[in-house]
Amino acid sequence: MQSNKQNVLFLFLLFVGIFSLVAQENKVVPIEVKAEKDSIIAPLFPKPVVNDSVMRDSLAQDSLNQKPPILLDNIKYKAKDYVKLSQKENKIYLYNEAEIYYQDTELKAGIITMDYVKNEVYAGRIKDSLGNYTQLPYFKQGSNVVIPDSIRFNFDTQKAIIWNSRTEQQAAAGQLGSDAMKVYAEITKKENDSVYFLSEAKLTTSKDTINPDYYIRVRKAKFVPKKKVIAGFSNLYIADVPTPIIMPFAYFPLSVGRAAGILMPSFGNDPDTGYFLQDMGYYLPLGDYADVTFTGDFYTNGSWGFRATSVYTKRYKYRGNFNIRYENLVNSQKGFSDYSLSKNYNIQFSHSQDTKASPNSRFSASVNLGSSEYYRNSLQQRNLPSTQNNTLSSSISYSKTFPEYPSVNMSLTATHSQLTSATVLESDTDNITMTLPTLQASMERIYPFAKRDGIKKGIIQNINFQYDLNAQNRLTTNDDDFLTGKMFDNAKVGAVHTIPINTNFKVAKFFSVSMGGSYKDVWTLETYDQRYDSESDAVVRDTISGFDRYNQYNLSASIGTTLYGTFNFGEDKKIQAIRHVMRPSLSYGYAPSFDQFYDEYIDEDGDVVQYSRFEGTLNGAPSLGRSNSVSFSLANTLEAKVRDKDSTKIEPKKIPILSNLNISTSYNLESDSLRLSPLSINGGTTILDNKMSINFSAGLDPYAIDNNGTRIDTWNIDNGGSLFRLTRANANISYSISSDMFGKDKDDKKDQEEEDPFDYVAQSGGRTDDLFGRADSFTDNPVRPQDKDEDVQNPVYGTKIPWNFRLAYSASYLNSARQNEFSSHSLMFSGDIELSPRWKVGGSSGYDFKNKGFTLTQLRFQRDLKSFSMRFNWTPFGTYKRWYFFIGIDASILSDLKWENRSKSY
Numbered sequence: 001m002q003s004n005k006q007n008v009l010f011l012f013l014l015f016v017g018i019f020s021l022v023a024q025e026n027k028v029v030p031i032e033v034k035a036e037k038d039s040i041i042a043p044l045f046p047k048p049v050v051n052d053s054v055m056r057d058s059l060a061q062d063s064l065n066q067k068p069p070i071l072l073d074n075i076k077y078k079a080k081d082y083v084k085l086s087q088k089e090n091k092i093y094l095y096n097e098a099e100i101y102y103q104d105t106e107l108k109a110g111i112i113t114m115d116y117v118k119n120e121v122y123a124g125r126i127k128d129s130l131g132n133y134t135q136l137p138y139f140k141q142g143s144n145v146v147i148p149d150s151i152r153f154n155f156d157t158q159k160a161i162i163w164n165s166r167t168e169q170q171a172a173a174g175q176l177g178s179d180a181m182k183v184y185a186e187i188t189k190k191e192n193d194s195v196y197f198l199s200e201a202k203l204t205t206s207k208d209t210i211n212p213d214y215y216i217r218v219r220k221a222k223f224v225p226k227k228k229v230i231a232g233f234s235n236l237y238i239a240d241v242p243t244p245i246i247m248p249f250a251y252f253p254l255s256v257g258r259a260a261g262i263l264m265p266s267f268g269n270d271p272d273t274g275y276f277l278q279d280m281g282y283y284l285p286l287g288d289y290a291d292v293t294f295t296g297d298f299y300t301n302g303s304w305g306f307r308a309t310s311v312y313t314k315r316y317k318y319r320g321n322f323n324i325r326y327e328n329l330v331n332s333q334k335g336f337s338d339y340s341l342s343k344n345y346n347i348q349f350s351h352s353q354d355t356k357a358s359p360n361s362r363f364s365a366s367v368n369l370g371s372s373e374y375y376r377n378s379l380q381q382r383n384l385p386s387t388q389n390n391t392l393s394s395s396i397s398y399s400k401t402f403p404e405y406p407s408v409n410m411s412l413t414a415t416h417s418q419l420t421s422a423t424v425l426e427s428d429t430d431n432i433t434m435t436l437p438t439l440q441a442s443m444e445r446i447y448p449f450a451k452r453d454g455i456k457k458g459i460i461q462n463i464n465f466q467y468d469l470n471a472q473n474r475l476t477t478n479d480d481d482f483l484t485g486k487m488f489d490n491a492k493v494g495a496v497h498t499i500p501i502n503t504n505f506k507v508a509k510f511f512s513v514s515m516g517g518s519y520k521d522v523w524t525l526e527t528y529d530q531r532y533d534s535e536s537d538a539v540v541r542d543t544i545s546g547f548d549r550y551n552q553y554n555l556s557a558s559i560g561t562t563l564y565g566t567f568n569f570g571e572d573k574k575i576q577a578i579r580h581v582m583r584p585s586l587s588y589g590y591a592p593s594f595d596q597f598y599d600e601y602i603d604e605d606g607d608v609v610q611y612s613r614f615e616g617t618l619n620g621a622p623s624l625g626r627s628n629s630v631s632f633s634l635a636n637t638l639e640a641k642v643r644d645k646d647s648t649k650i651e652p653k654k655i656p657i658l659s660n661l662n663i664s665t666s667y668n669l670e671s672d673s674l675r676l677s678p679l680s681i682n683g684g685t686t687i688l689d690n691k692m693s694i695n696f697s698a699g700l701d702p703y704a705i706d707n708n709g710t711r712i713d714t715w716n717i718d719n720g721g722s723l724f725r726l727t728r729a730n731a732n733i734s735y736s737i738s739s740d741m742f743g744k745d746k747d748d749k750k751d752q753e754e755e756d757p758f759d760y761v762a763q764s765g766g767r768t769d770d771l772f773g774r775a776d777s778f779t780d781n782p783v784r785p786q787d788k789d790e791d792v793q794n795p796v797y798g799t800k801i802p803w804n805f806r807l808a809y810s811a812s813y814l815n816s817a818r819q820n821e822f823s824s825h826s827l828m829f830s831g832d833i834e835l836s837p838r839w840k841v842g843g844s845s846g847y848d849f850k851n852k853g854f855t856l857t858q859l860r861f862q863r864d865l866k867s868f869s870m871r872f873n874w875t876p877f878g879t880y881k882r883w884y885f886f887i888g889i890d891a892s893i894l895s896d897l898k899w900e901n902r903s904k905s906y
Contacts, residue, residue, distance in 0.1 A: 075155075076101040077114070090117040096126065097135065102155055104142050109151075110135030124150035141193065144225045148188070160190035169226060169254040181205060181254055181893050182212075183223065196223040203229065203252060205891035206867045213866050214238045214889075216250070228253055236897070245897075254893075258285035263295060264896040272331070273379065274300030281307075289314045297379065302330040305379070320351035320365070329377060344377055346370035349396075360401045367394040372420045372431065372479050387880065388856055392418040405452070406444045413438045432477050434487075439495075441469040459515075463503040471495035471523075474618055494618030497521040510561050517555040522622075524548055527613040531601050539603070550597045550614060552622045558587035576641045576652050583635040594622035626670050633664040636683075659685045673713035676702055679724060692735045700724035701816075709817025729813040738804035805831040825849040838864040856880065867891070 110126030206212035265280035281295030502516030828846030846855035888898025
């Protein structure tokens with residue numbers, strides 16, 4: 001009986017336990033999950049439960065059926081609407097803005113289902129009230145990000161199945177126009193952290209990954225994030241239309257940062273050089289701060305070219321670049337009369353140092369040297385604008401400052417100046433001048449009769465002196481001897497030590513007086529002796545090696561003042577006042593004759609000829625004959641005060657009428673004739689709200705000339721002419737205007753203008769404007785993505801058409817010997833017009849009024865095709881008559897997908 005009671009009690013307790021478990025199991029309505037390919041649909045639920053907890057592996061209560069796996073870390077999860085825990089299904093359901101975090105894995109989606117026994121999650125989108133899918137899953141593991149329609153992921157194996165995934169892979173850094181590669185795949189299988197397998201994938205750099213304007217369709221591929229995509233059969237689609245560009249297999253590098261790689265060439269044919277490959281090369285990064293690019297050109301007629309370019313930079317330290325170019329150009333064939341072989345080269349080097357790196361020392365370089373005919377003969381279109389430059393110049397310098405009192409500045413400089421005109425090369429004249437090197441040193445100004453920190457007053461306390469040194473090794477040579485031992489055959493070495501002494505003081509409050517002098521000591525390492533040789537009936541010049549020197553000095557004084565004149569018209573007038581400022585100055589200079597450094601010889605006629613052994617040296621000979629002259633100069637400025645158009649502004653605007661107008665002349669007291677020097681006039685101003693700049697100069701001679709064009713000691717007015725005779729004149733006018741200067745936002749446009757960090761005009765030796773044409777290489781990326789306006793994705797065509805225009809006029813007139821001619825007279829202009837947000841046309845040309853012909857003329861057409869760019873450049877006539885056409889992808893990662901064509905040589 002007792003045992004029966006125990007059995008009944010046991011059954012009762014068992015029934016109660018089962019009932020409580022069932023009741024507990026049904027407290028929350030279980031979720032109905034319908035897993036589709038790209039979404040999860042869930043029914044409505046009661047009042048949401050917001051939970052923010054940490055789930056450990058001990059949540060799996062039923063340890064009899066399956067041993068739970070061990071997680072390596074906590075899983076953090078949350079959702080906006082509700083978080084539901086189902087112990088029966090061993091799952092957790094999260095709805096609306098659901099998030100899960102585990103180690104370096106982050107998952108966000110509209111709905112997430114997590115199986116905490118299998119350690120798997122399934123994430124998908126949800127529908128909004130309008131039936132549109134929202135809250136796409138965001139899956140991030142480490143630095144890899146994938147945005148699919150739905151995903152299934154296992155925390156233990158790290159494997160995943162992803163539907164309609166989208167990801168971005170940044171292109172290799174260090175390339176202009178680099179853009180991210182977008183990878184879209186219908187089905188993606190994540191094998192491990194570094195390997196993904198793709199099915200029906202699209203690769204593009206277009207901003208729209210759903211409906212890209214172009215893409216590369218890949219049937220199957222292996223995807224290694226930030227490294228590469230290895231694909232099977234692939235072909236290019238444009239606007240969802242397949243093109244004939246088909247690849248049986250493909251390899252796409254996706255390296256993050258700079259990576260070495262081959263540079264694909266452009267190809268074509270030319271009747272003079274044959275078929276060619278241009279810009280075939282290799283890119284190689286050198287550490288974290290430098291890189292080098294090697295490119296070459298090959299032509300079937302035997303011509304070839306080579307280039308090496310290196311760019312280096314270190315923040316707050318230095319930056320620079322180095323370019324070396326060489327072209328071996330063959331014309332015609334060996335054995336023919338017109339056969340020729342020319343070897344041209346060009347070397348460019350630029351280096352700038354941050355002032356913060358070393359305040360007391362600085363190294364800088366700007367080098368552009370090479371063959372005088374390099375730009376004219378080059379087969380590269382990028383060198384076209386530089387063909388109009390007549391000089392190449394270089395400078396390399398190192399300076400050091402010793403700040404202790406008295407401070408000393410020292411610098412070593414190597415310079416180079418080279419004429420590139422073809423007429424110079426045809427003559428036998430040296431066209432290259434170099435200094436290797438120039439040593440300059442200067443000591444700061446010292447006031448011996450005044451305290452260093454005190455105020456200096458009077459003639460005594462303002463007495464000061466300093467010391468300057470200039471030593472040079474100068475040489476002149478030509479293209480044939482350049483960079484050979486012969487270039488040093490006629491080198492000249494010399495040094496000049498200068499000690500200027502000055503003082504200044506006021507007279508009658510309004511006059512500033514300065515007085516002083518200068519002492520020079522000139523050194524040389526060789527001199528020249530001259531004598532007449534009766535046997536050869538010629539003057540013999542002998543070189544005497546060895547140190548020699550001479551000294552000279554001069555005295556000077558000047559007095560000047562400033563005069564102001566204002567013409568007031570009233571504050572109610574548009575022009576309220578005109579202000580005229582004059583700064584007259586009268587100076588006197590004296591230098592004795594240094595005839596002690598002169599010798600004599602008797603020529604074939606028995607006449608005595610004076611000469612100095614220092615004639616022909618670097619710094620020349622001292623002056624023979626006393627110098628005693630008075631000089632006069634007058635500087636003028638003229639400006640107007642104009643009432644501002646903006647009525648809210650109280651202060652009037654200051655507008656320059658003449659920024660400067662300078663007049664100067666001198667009178668030689670020691671000369672027995674022609675004592676008055678020609679009057680020199682120069683000035684300049686800006687008008688049209690600083691859009692136009694005008695500069696001019698002229699020379700006026702008061703003396704007449706004879707029939708041979710020689711000045712005579714007769715006033716020109718006494719010879720039947722005017723008071724002054726115009727001997728020279730020069731005028732330069734530049735004008736620049738654009739549509740941004742008009743409208744209410746013109747001031748904002750000015751504030752937004754910044755210097756382009758990608759401006760390489762200086763490296764190519766060209767002008768900073770495009771009046772000589774625009775340097776353009778169709779093998780480079782044509783347009784940087786950051787240059788494109790985001791607003792033109794859906795352009796609105798209106799009446800405002802952006803444009804810009806530049807103009808330059810130059811004229812030089814000579815009449816010193818009654819030649820009455822223009823030595824140069826030309827007008828150059830250039831401009832661009834944006835016909836639509838994606839169409840841009842431009843051109844540059846000019847007219848030479850002296851030679852009666854057009855200068856280098858170039859017409860440009862550019863079309864922005866979103867991910868593509870199309871350009872057409874045309875030089876319709878002249879020596880460089882040609883045209884170029886290019887279309888290609890903007891992004892550097894796919895820059896080899898391009899097509900270009902060019903005209904034959906004329």
